[in-house]
Amino acid sequence: MRTVIAVSNQKGGVAKTTTCVSLGAAMVERGFEVLAVDLDPQANLSLALGLPVNGLRRGAADVLLGNLSAVSVSRATAIAGLDVLPANSAMHLVERFLTVRQDYEYTLRSALAAAHTFEIVLVDCPPSTGAIPYTALTAANMLLIPTQCEYFSTHGLGEVLDLVRRVRARTNPQLSYRIVVTMFDRGNRVHRGILDQLRGAFGAAVLDTTIDIDPKLRESQVFGQPITSYAPSSRAAQQYRALADELSVYVRREPSAQPA
């Protein structure tokens, strides 16, 4: 029983990576074995987990272009129970060369097939709707879409949902999606208004938990630690734990939705 959650949105800077790291660490606190997969050439997830990215011989590029299994390339982090499949520098080549491979969309799904020890796999995607997110969504049970309550961010959701439709039609009919609001400012009337609009438009797909603005998240990344370790009682740590709890219900209730 393993659940793969792809964290993706073509809009940049909406807290995809922050959500992967923080949610992953919160899931570990709840007793899950978690693998965080960094598919972004920017390697922010690997950096945020304290990995020395430049010296890595092997990483996600070898999985996507070289057929290595996810387990053979992943490594432990300072958080027991949280492993990472890091992005190495060759990830810069992946978007260009991946599509040359036959059935490239299934590469990540196959690479994860033997990763039995992990109950949850979180996949951090680059800000695009290209080949890399496509492979992530093909491997996923659920797409988690972080979005800010800003006009341009919500406007961009149409593009992500268009990608969902294409993936469902071609490679992964069972893909579900949820939207999580990030960097929320409760005191901001526009933010509250846009959240209401999102709930009106997308209903239960918008998760109850919202992640508020919390400067501690930026600090934690500088120190290469998840927020749950860096500032365990901060608002962000508590909200990411609430997000983990909301999603764990899904993880436990719908294991059969996992693609073969």
Ligand SMILES: Nc1ncnc2c1ncn2[C@@H]1O[C@H](COP(=O)(O)OP(=O)(O)OP(=O)(O)O)[C@@H](O)[C@H]1O
């Ligand atoms: N809740 C929050 N409160 C304050 N700052 C935040 C919060 N969430 C994320 N940030 C900050 O916002 C910036 C963007 O976050 P992050 O890198 O996670 O976004 P991203 O969607 O992964 O970006 P990219 O598209 O470049 O991959 C980072 O500096 C991060 O520390």
Ligand SMILES: [Mg+2]
């Ligand atoms: Mg990122």
